[in-house]
Amino acid sequence: MQDDDFRQREAFLAVVRAGSFSAGARVLGRDVSVISRRIAALEKRLGIRLIERTTRRIRPTEEGRRYRQKIELADELLREAEEEARALAARPAGTIRLTVPASFGRRWVAQALPGFLKAYPDIRIVLHCSDRYVDLLGDNFDMAIRIGVLTDSRLIARKLADTSRILCVAPSYLDHHPALTHPQDLRKHDCLGFTPMHSWPEWRLEKEGQQIAVPVQTRYESDEMDALILAAQSGMGVALAANWLVQKELAEGTLVPVLTDWQAIGEDGVWLMKPSSQLQSAKISALTEWLVEWFAVPRW
Numbered sequence: 001m002q003d004d005d006f007r008q009r010e011a012f013l014a015v016v017r018a019g020s021f022s023a024g025a026r027v028l029g030r031d032v033s034v035i036s037r038r039i040a041a042l043e044k045r046l047g048i049r050l051i052e053r054t055t056r057r058i059r060p061t062e063e064g065r066r067y068r069q070k071i072e073l074a075d076e077l078l079r080e081a082e083e084e085a086r087a088l089a090a091r092p093a094g095t096i097r098l099t100v101p102a103s104f105g106r107r108w109v110a111q112a113l114p115g116f117l118k119a120y121p122d123i124r125i126v127l128h129c130s131d132r133y134v135d136l137l138g139d140n141f142d143m144a145i146r147i148g149v150l151t152d153s154r155l156i157a158r159k160l161a162d163t164s165r166i167l168c169v170a171p172s173y174l175d176h177h178p179a180l181t182h183p184q185d186l187r188k189h190d191c192l193g194f195t196p197m198h199s200w201p202e203w204r205l206e207k208e209g210q211q212i213a214v215p216v217q218t219r220y221e222s223d224e225m226d227a228l229i230l231a232a233q234s235g236m237g238v239a240l241a242a243n244w245l246v247q248k249e250l251a252e253g254t255l256v257p258v259l260t261d262w263q264a265i266g267e268d269g270v271w272l273m274k275p276s277s278q279l280q281s282a283k284i285s286a287l288t289e290w291l292v293e294w295f296a297v298p299r300w
Contacts, residue, residue, distance in 0.1 A: 008042035009071055011035045012050060016060050016068055092286040093122035099136070100145040103225055103245060104270070105129035109145060112294045116287060123283050131196060131223070136275055142284060144273040145291075147242070148198075149266055155273045158288065160295040165264035166243050167203075168255040170235045180238070180258045186214050190237030192228040193221030203240050204265040211265065229255075240264060247300035270295065 015024035015035060025032045043050050050064035060068060100109045106129060113125060128134070128141070136144055136155060150157055167180075178188055183205045193200060193216065202213045220236060222228055225245055232239035233254045239246075249255040272291055274284065 004041070005045075008038045008045070011038035012042055012064075013068065013071065015039060015051065015058060016064065020058055090282055091122070092120045092282040094281070094283050095124045095126060096143065096283055096287055097126045097128065097141045098143045098145070098287070099128040099130065099134045099139075099141045101147055102129045102131050104145065104147060108244065108295075108299060112291060115294075116290045119290070120283070120286055123286070125287075136273065142274070143287065146271050146273055147267070147269070149268060150271060150273075154275070156276060158272045158274075158292065159269050160272050160291060161244075161270045161299065163267055163270055163300075164243050165240050165267045166246060166250075166257050167238060167240055167259045167262070167264075168232060168246055168250065168257050169238050170233050170254065171256055172235045173232075173237065174256070174258075176235075183212050183214050183259060183262055186216055186238065190220075191216035191218050192231055192237045192239045193218040194225050194228060194240065195221055195223045197240075198266060205259070205262040206265050207262045242267065244270070244300045 011024065011028065011030075011034075014027045015021055018024040018027055021032050021035055025035045028035065039051060046067075048063050049061055050067055052059045052061055098109075105127065109127070113127065117123065117125065134141060134144060136142075144155075145160070147163060177190075178185065180186070180189065183203070186203065191203070199213070201218075202215050204211065204213045206212070218237070220228070220231055225241060228239050229241060229246060229249065231237065232241075233249060238258065239255075243250075246255055250257065272288060274280065274288070280288075
């Protein structure tokens with residue numbers, strides 16, 4: 001039906017611009033009878049006569065003249081919109097809505113974006129930092145950074161960096177508690193629980209194909225990992241934290257790794273997510289390549 005509507009408007013414009021049905025038909029490369037039927041169908045659909053017909057010439061009615069002005073204006077706006085879209089496809093400009101995990105956004109993405117915005121002055125970024133799961137398509141975001149195992153098959157993913165979780169404690173903690181030589185030893189220790197973790201209240205570890213799930217006991221648990229890192233630094237217990245979260249603390253020695261021959265299950269990377277990789281705008285391509293290059297330099 002929409003194609004028929006377009007062809008009817010096209011026939012009307014061709015006839016009134018050319019001044020006759022035959023001339024309009026030649027412009028469109030159609031038979032006069034086809035053009036006549038389309039205009040008749042248009043008038044019937046609108047419920048009003050648009051063209052007065054005589055044996056020698058046609059004359060738009062007052063309603064026909066007003067209709068012509070409106071659809072010519074609409075055509076011009078459409079052409080402008082298409083030209084603008086083509087320009088944006090070639091030139092990085094416009095707004096990008098990016099959603100990222102809260103702590104990761106504050107620690108790492110916030111470092112990457114100022115340089116990007118200086119390099120692309122016509123781009124505006126709206127950065128959304130939240131640990132709430134965001135539906136890119138439903139919540140109208142252009143891109144997302146996600147960490148861990150991916151589940152949304154509707155999205156295109158590009159890996160930015162590898163990541164893993166590390167069991168770590170303050171050196172002072174080890175001075176007053178039993179040694180940690182096997183994951184089961186965690187049952188005898190105070191552990192700091194990050195409640196949003198998928199496996200909580202278990203910590204799942206693996207070594208050379210052997211997997212073990214340890215139900216840990218906690219005196220302190222939170223949905224904010226930064227709070228648990230501070231608690232670990234103060235000697236309150238063992239934390240299972242992403243390496244990108246504790247990179248600084250490990251480097252400074254306020255935290256030290258334990259059970260280093262065991263790896264946490266379910267943490268495999270930092271991913272850039274987009275609804276589609278085809279026909280993406282220049283602004284999306286620019287930010288994608290910037291983030292890929294920025295994270296290619298080891299950050300943790």
